[in-house]
Amino acid sequence: MTEEINFKALCDLAVNVCDVPKEDLLSKTRKRKIQSVRAALSYIAINQEDMDRSMVAKVLKRDRTNTYHYERNHKKYYKSCDVYRNIFTKIYKAYKDINGSKDVFIDKDYMKSFLLKNGVKETIKPDVLLEVKSGNVKCIIKTSYFDFSNQVEIINLALKNYHFTIKII
8 A cells, every 4th residue: 555655656756857747657658768767667666665566567557577677677778778877867866865864763662652643543443453664663553444544544644754664464
């Protein structure tokens, strides 16, 4: 869930940095600039953020095998193609600037109290457990089946300036 939101944010960043229309990024066009943006996004998401390959392909409206192609040919394109190298460098620098400004939690109790202070509510008889991880710390949020999507939204808003992932367990 959070992974897809993070990847869409990375796509928005790339669209702004490279000055390409978002519709073109998600279309069937094979223009070199657009292909290079897709390849760079895919490579950063899979290799830097360890995002799911199928999710990356789904958001980019591509086949999963394209992500393997982007990853396998990254070094070759970076070395030989000026367009790809410039686009990758622009996106990667912008990604690192934003990524470097985000924080992580170092104490699980503090993270849980932070979430509870920012509107996250736990239920007494949970149906669903949400594992929220930030840095090397993780905490469990107990919620009901009917309220878990609302709690995920609240967590996303509360932790927008933090590195984090959410898993349903």
